Amino acid sequence: MKKYAILLNPRHSRVYFEASLKLSVAELTLALSHAGHKDFEIIEESFGSVPYLCFRCQEPVNEKTLERLSRCSFTYALFEVCKTDGEPCFTPLSLPNPLYIDGGISCILKYSGKTNENFTRFMINLALFSSPFYGEKIKLLDPVAGKGTTLFEALSLGYDAYGIELSEKAAHDAFTYLKKYLEIERFKHRTGHETINIKESSAGAKRVFAELSRTKQEMKENAVKRWEMVWGNSQYADSYFKKNSFHIMVGDLPYGVQHGNVSSSRQGSFTRSPKELVSLCAPSWHKVLKPNGVIALSWNSFVFSRQQFAKLLEDAGFSVFCGEIYESLEHRVDNSIKRDLILAKKL
Ligand SMILES: C[S@@+](CC[C@H](N)C(=O)[O-])C[C@H]1O[C@@H](n2cnc3c(N)ncnc32)[C@H](O)[C@@H]1O
Incomplete structure (x- = not known):
């Protein structure tokens, strides 16, 4: 051996x-x-x-x-x-360099509530290794994107990265940071924004996006990576994106202890229940994921159990990964947060 x-x-x-x-x-x-x-x-x-x-x-x-x-x-x-x-x-x-963009892109921005970038890479890898899509041109969605750690990690790996975030400030900060980063690092890029009107909610939403490449030639050939953030409610994911769009979905849910998360509308009532968030959003997350696509979500297991989480995902049509590897991921972050990770496949 x-x-x-x-x-x-x-x-x-x-x-x-x-x-x-x-x-x-x-x-x-x-x-x-x-x-x-x-x-x-x-x-x-x-x-x-x-x-x-x-x-x-x-x-x-x-x-x-x-x-x-x-x-x-x-x-x-x-x-x-x-x-x-x-x-x-x-x-x-010697190890090959797996990065399209230097991994520093996900480390520079510091703020409270940021998901550790190594843990984020870990979640992306677990989702991808559990899916049939490794090696393909990956489209990733973080349905609770915050200021975009998952989106920046995904971009650094060369994936098209999409996010939905309820907080206008967080979505705006992520976009402002990305534009600055692309300018400083001299990436060829174009950016834009548009308003999204959906029939499901009067609150509306906004999409900001960037397309980037490392060279002029790549840009000319449209060999670009896309980064997109929707300022809106994840409950309406299937109104913001086409069905069967994403190979993987990766997100770090609100912990239910420090930050409120809104579940009824973009400007609606605040709830501290990530469980309610999952039960409202899982059906639309299921629609935007490709068949056999994998969703990986981390959450505070002090707030609700793995069994409860698995049931919510299964009710929405997902099949939850079981077995020693997938059921040994719980770890303590601090006194009020015990983080766990659940992975499920769209059948
Ligand atoms: C733990 S934070 C994610 C942090 C992120 N990974 C980062 O590093 O910036 C969870 C995020 O979910 C967002 N959120 C809560 N409810 C939401 C909803 N219904 N739709 C979209 N985003 C939501 C919160 O605003 C918060 O930014």
Whole structure:
């Protein structure tokens, strides 16, 4: 058996680092399985007091494995480990660069309520590894986008990124930040906005968007990435977007402790219940996801249970992923938040 050691990403915050060890085992398991490895064992091990995530596998790593490992949220460096005179000997392995845009795009903007960008990458990866769409031109929707961490992470991976956000300020801040970033980093881009009128709500909505490319030639050939944010209510996702549009949906739901979330209309009454939000929105989320598309949502499991969440998704036509990997993702964020992640497929 071959043995490999992964040096964990030092970008992780201290609080997240402890939880991330457990999460990274799940991400690594899905990444290795997705790359076609059948017989492997994952071990947490320290060398010289530095923790590594190690794995032994029957087949040596190949291009497919390296490509998947390079995009994992925890990967910083990969080594092949041999024993020389009884001592471990590390040979560094080159990883391909999985990024279309430098990952810094999702880290620069800081604000309270921001979802950790590594956790966001983790959610995107789990959704993608659980879907049949890996390697395709991905369209991602974050139905509760905030100031866009998921959208920026998705863009950095080269996906078309779409979001819906109830707070006008958050949607506006995300768009303003993106425009500034594209100017400073000299991306070729065009931006625009439009009002959306829908029959389901008198509140209306607004769409802001950007199309970008790295070179003039790409722009000329229309080889662009699209970024879009709808300032509106996720309950009307199917009025803002066409049916069967998205390969994956990834979102970090309001935690139900600090921030109110509105469920009845864009300017409607505030509720602190993410459960109510899911029950109102799940039917329209189901419509805009492609068949076999995967939705990954994180939430505060102190507020409602996995069983309750699964039932809401199943009632809307989703099939929830079960099994050890998918049911071992709960981790403590602070005293009032225990975060969990649920993944489900549109049948
Ligand atoms: C935990 S935050 C997401 C943070 C985001 N991932 C980020 O890093 O910026 C949840 C977001 O859901 C939004 N939200 C709540 N109810 C909503 C609804 N019905 N439609 C759209 N967005 C909603 C809230 O305004 C909040 O910004």
